[in-house]
Amino acid sequence: MPEFAPACTDWLRPPACLPHGQLDLPPNGARICVAGLVLVRQRPGTAHGVIFITLEDETGTCNVIVWKSLYETFRRAIISGRCLRVTGRLQREGGVTHVIAERIEDISWMLDDLLRMEAT
Numbered sequence: 136m137p138e139f140a141p142a143c144t145d146w147l148r149p150p151a152c153l154p155h156g157q158l159d160l161p162p163n164g165a166r167i168c169v170a171g172l173v174l175v176r177q178r179p180g181t182a183h184g185v186i187f188i189t190l191e192d193e194t195g196t197c198n199v200i201v202w203k204s205l206y207e208t209f210r211r212a213i214i215s216g217r218c219l220r221v222t223g224r225l226q227r228e229g230g231v232t233h234v235i236a237e238r239i240e241d242i243s244w245m246l247d248d249l250l251r252m253e254a255t
Contacts, residue, residue: 152220156194163227169197169234170220170242176213188236190219199223201236209239216241 152170153161161167171190178186184203189196199221206213213219222238 154194155190155192155197158195158197158225158232161225163225165225166222166237167225167234168220168222169199170218171197172218173216186213188213188219188221190221197221198231198233199236200226200233201239205236205239209236212239212241217243218246 152168155169155171158167158169169190169192171192173188174191174196175189176186177188178184184206186201186203186206188199188201190199191197199219201209201213216239218241220240220242221234221236223234223236226233226235
């Protein structure tokens with residue numbers, strides 16, 4: 136379980152996920168969870184197998200770094216997930232905040248639940 140968990144929100148949010156707009160609250164190195172829609176997946180040839188994912192929620196965007204060894208474990212979620220939940224360590228360096236992924240879950244099924252909630 137993450138060291139830093141946010142307060143409750145008004146909409147369906149994956150349990151213990153920190154809104155991207157609050158990534159400045161936990162200390163550097165804290166273990167956190169974030170979730171959001173996948174905007175970008177990048178695997179530059181110059182990055183030696185590192186994958187960069189940009190997630191978006193209702194409060195902003197979040198940069199996720201996935202090391203090559205972790206990619207093999209969570210390959211299916213990384214490639215096919217439209218909405219991901221990422222557990223990892225917060226890293227702040229040079230004014231940029233990243234989440235260094237430790238676990239990645241495909242939570243795309245939650246998008247369908249959001250549509251059902253809006254329809255009622």
